[in-house]
Amino acid sequence: MDSKQLIIQQSEQNKSNYLPNISVDAVIFGFDQNELKVLLLKMNYNHLWFLPGGYVQFSEDLDDALVRVLKERVGISGVYMEEFGVFGKKNRSESFFDDFDENLFHKQRFITLGYYALYNPLKLNPIPDEFSETCEWIYLSQLSDIDLAMDHREIIDKALLTLREKIAIKPIGYNLLPEKFTLMELQKLYEAILGKELNRGNFYRKIKNLGILKKLDEQRRGGAHKSPDLYSFDEENYAKALENGLSSW
Amino acid sequence: MDSKQLIIQQSEQNKSNYLPNISVDAVIFGFDQNELKVLLLKMNYNHLWFLPGGYVQFSEDLDDALVRVLKERVGISGVYMEEFGVFGKKNRSESFFDDFDENLFHKQRFITLGYYALYNPLKLNPIPDEFSETCEWIYLSQLSDIDLAMDHREIIDKALLTLREKIAIKPIGYNLLPEKFTLMELQKLYEAILGKELNRGNFYRKIKNLGILKKLDEQRRGGAHKSPDLYSFDEENYAKALENGLSSW
Numbered sequence: 218m219d220s221k222q223l224i225i226q227q228s229e230q231n232k233s234n235y236l237p238n239i240s241v242d243a244v245i246f247g248f249d250q251n252e253l254k255v256l257l258l259k260m261n262y263n264h265l266w267f268l269p270g271g272y273v274q275f276s277e278d279l280d281d282a283l284v285r286v287l288k289e290r291v292g293i294s295g296v297y298m299e300e301f302g303v304f305g306k307k308n309r310s311e312s313f314f315d316d317f318d319e320n321l322f323h324k325q326r327f328i329t330l331g332y333y334a335l336y337n338p339l340k341l342n343p344i345p346d347e348f349s350e351t352c353e354w355i356y357l358s359q360l361s362d363i364d365l366a367m368d369h370r371e372i373i374d375k376a377l378l379t380l381r382e383k384i385a386i387k388p389i390g391y392n393l394l395p396e397k398f399t400l401m402e403l404q405k406l407y408e409a410i411l412g413k414e415l416n417r418g419n420f421y422r423k424i425k426n427l428g429i430l431k432k433l434d435e436q437r438r439g440g441a442h443k444s445p446d447l448y449s450f451d452e453e454n455y456a457k458a459l460e461n462g463l464s465s466w
Numbered sequence: 467m468d469s470k471q472l473i474i475q476q477s478e479q480n481k482s483n484y485l486p487n488i489s490v491d492a493v494i495f496g497f498d499q500n501e502l503k504v505l506l507l508k509m510n511y512n513h514l515w516f517l518p519g520g521y522v523q524f525s526e527d528l529d530d531a532l533v534r535v536l537k538e539r540v541g542i543s544g545v546y547m548e549e550f551g552v553f554g555k556k557n558r559s560e561s562f563f564d565d566f567d568e569n570l571f572h573k574q575r576f577i578t579l580g581y582y583a584l585y586n587p588l589k590l591n592p593i594p595d596e597f598s599e600t601c602e603w604i605y606l607s608q609l610s611d612i613d614l615a616m617d618h619r620e621i622i623d624k625a626l627l628t629l630r631e632k633i634a635i636k637p638i639g640y641n642l643l644p645e646k647f648t649l650m651e652l653q654k655l656y657e658a659i660l661g662k663e664l665n666r667g668n669f670y671r672k673i674k675n676l677g678i679l680k681k682l683d684e685q686r687r688g689g690a691h692k693s694p695d696l697y698s699f700d701e702e703n704y705a706k707a708l709e710n711g712l713s714s715w
Contacts (some may be wrong), residue, residue, distance in 0.1 A: 236487045239577055279554025279577060300552050303579050305528025328488055328528060330552050382711060385635045411715055423715070462631060465659055466672070 220348035223260040224323055231322040235272035240329040241283050242270035242296060242369070244376035247338035247354050248393040251405040254354040255373055256291065256343060257365075261350035265366040268373070269352075270329065283332055284415045286363075290354050291346030298332035301379040302372070305329075309368045333376040336392045380410050388429045388455050399437050399445040400424065427463060429455045469597035470511040470565075473572055480571035484521035487617055489531050489578040491519035491618070492547060493625035496587035496603050497642040500654040503603040505540065505592060506614075510599035514615040517622070518601075519578065533582055539592030540601050547581035550628040551621070554578075558617045566629045582625040585641050629659055639705045640699055648686050648694040649673065676712060678704045 218226075245256040257266045271286035273279060288294050305328040314324040338354050345352035355363060357377070360370060383389070390398075392407055404420050431451045436444035447459065467475075494505040506515045520535035522528060554577040564575040587603050592602035604612060606626070609619060632638070639647075639655055653669050670707050673679065680700045685693035 221602075236575070236577070238485045239487060246678065272610070273554070273577070275575070276556055278556050279552060303528060303549050303552065303580075305522070305531075307527050326524070328485070328522070330554075345668055382635050384715060388629050407715060415715060420715070462634065465632060466656060466664060466669070 219262040220260050223348060225317065227320065228320070228322040231272065234274055235322070236275060237322075237325055238327055239273050240270055241273065241279070242268040242304075242326045242329050242331055242372055243296075244268060244301075244331060244333040244373055245296065245341075246333065246335045246376070246380070246393075247341075247356070247405055248335070248409060249338055251409060252356050252358060253377075253409045254338070254356045255360075256341075257353060257355050257363075258290065258329065258345055258349040259351045259353070260348055260366070264350070264364070266350075266355070266363050266369070267277055267366045268369050272303075279330070285463075290349075293341050296334050296336060296341070298334045300330060301333050302331040302332060302375045303328060304368055304372055304375075306368070313367050329372070331372050331376060333379065334392075335380070335389065337394070340392070357435045374383055377410075381412070384410055388427065388450075388458045388463065391450055391455060397433060397435065397447040397449050399447060401445060405446070427458060429458050467596075468511040469509055474566065477569070477571040480521065480567045480577075483523055484571070485524055486571075486574055487576055488522050489519055489576045490522065490528070490535055491517040491553075491578050491580055491621055492532065492536055492545075493517060493544065493550075493580060493582040493622055494590075495625070495629070495642075496590075497584070498587055498603070498654055500658060501605050501607060502626075502658045503587070503605045504528060504609075505590075506602060506604050506612075507539065507594055507598040508600045508602070509597055509615070510673070513599070513613070515604070515612050515618070516598075516615045517606060517618050528579070539595045541595075542590050545585055546582050547583045547588070549579060550582050551580040552577060553580060553617055553621055553624075555617070562616050580621050580625060582628065583641075584629070584638065586643070588644075589641070589690065612659060619628065626659075630661070633659055635711045637676065637699075637704050637712065640704060646682060646684065646696040646698050652697070667670045676707060678707050684700060 247254045247256065256269065258269055259266050269287060269290040271290060273282040274389055284294065284297055289294060307326060310327055317324055343352045360373065384407065389410065390403055393406060394402060400421055403416060403424060404417065407420065408415055429451055430448045433447045433449060435447045437442045437447055496503045497503065505518065507518055508515050516538060518539040520539060522531040532547055533543065536545060556575060559576055563570055566573055573693065592601045609622065629681065638659065639652055642655060643651060649670055652673060653664060653666065657664055678700055679697045682696045682698060684696045686696055687693050
């Protein structure tokens with residue numbers, strides 16, 4: 218059975234279980250090859266790409282709905298997500314279910330709540346659900362080459378903008394980088410998020426001043442250049458900075 | 467007719483006009499006497515205090531709904547609001563309409579979208595709607611002395627936290643301060659938002675470095691001390707900083 222038939226089949230059941238008009242969508246960013254990517258599902262009947270998303274049960278807290286949706290749609294758990302935006306244009310999904318009956322649960326107007334997270338792709342093992350032919354990490358630079366459903370491109374763009382704002386006030390990297398990393402690898406992550414190159418000297422000075430790094434007594438060997446020092450995050454200080462922010466006021 | 471009767475009377479009409487399960491609530495902060503305050507309505511039957519909020523029409527964009535709700539509930543327009551959080555606990559309004567019939571529109575579960583803005587109380591002239599006996603600016607320090615409905619205290623607290631984060635990356639003050647202000651007045655605003663005292667020398671240096679201020683050829687006269695210089699915001703640079711952020715990376 219393809220996802221079109223499944224959607225029709227589950228429509229009535231959805232009506233009794235889920236709040237109408239509200240959905241959640243998750244933008245999970247990963248970092249790989251010095252580039253950001255995002256986890257997407259490809260629907261198995263119209264071959265459009267989607268953010269993992271879903272509905273909220275009548276008697277379910279919103280946060281629990283998000284956890285369940287991620288488990289059901291991409292088979293992952295333990296991902297801490299942050300709400301970053303609401304997408305509520307009345308026609309945002311209007312044309313999408315054109316080829317379905319008026320009465321379909323999914324055909325209603327949905328206001329969707331956007332959540333984002335940053336995770337190391339190596340630490341997650343996503344599994345596509347029965348609506349999807351595949352679940353893949355797609356580089357942000359390749360998004361324009363695929364067909365994204367509805368306003369999902371706008372949702373991803375807003376998540377990235379939020380991330381750019383957050384990087385000024387929160388430490389970033391813990392879930393994205395390997396346990397041991399070089400300052401250059403951390404700089405590449407910041408550059409990927411900010412979408413611009415940074416001056417190396419300035420970056421090293423500022424990032425060290427945050428007090429969230431521990432210099433290890435190890436070097437990354439094997440490159441053509443002088444072996445660079447390895448660092449890891451100081452968990453206690455990192456947590457403190459997450460809690461209190463890095464505001465300079 | 468008090469608001470209890472009105473709510474019952476409008477319930478059926480609401481069902482045909484508004485999306486179920488979704489509401490919007492507005493946290494409008496003002497700054498006065500060196501303190502932040504928030505605009506609240508007091509309901510005229512149970513005398514509880516509420517944020518101005520309301521519902522979303524079936525065929526209305528979310529942003530338009532917010533504009534309409536502010537106009538209807540507190541008679542103000544032209545306030546630019548920013549979404550900052552979603553409040554979706556399943557029992558958040560459970561006990562509130564206990565004394566109403568099960569079938570009441572308002573008695574459904576509502577997930578509410580929180581929006582915030584900063585405005586000079588002198589520039590707004592709020593008028594309470596027919597559900598409310600009064601509409602007032604309440605100092606944040608006095609919130610514990612009044613009875614706030616449902617989770618509206620939590621919504622205000624989250625809005626304030628968001629504002630504290632934003633102050634690190636966005637200029638703040640344009641809608642809150644008079645056109646001409648002293649650096650000390652601006653510092654008091656920052657202190658009110660951050661909830662802590664700032665070192666004067668550091669603050670003056672940092673705020674001047676942002677490039678968003680214009681020093682005027684005027685002083686504030688009449689105080690006991692040396693007349694301090696007056697400043698205004700450099701509109702062009704302020705707008706640029708709003709657009710691009712103040713991130714130091």
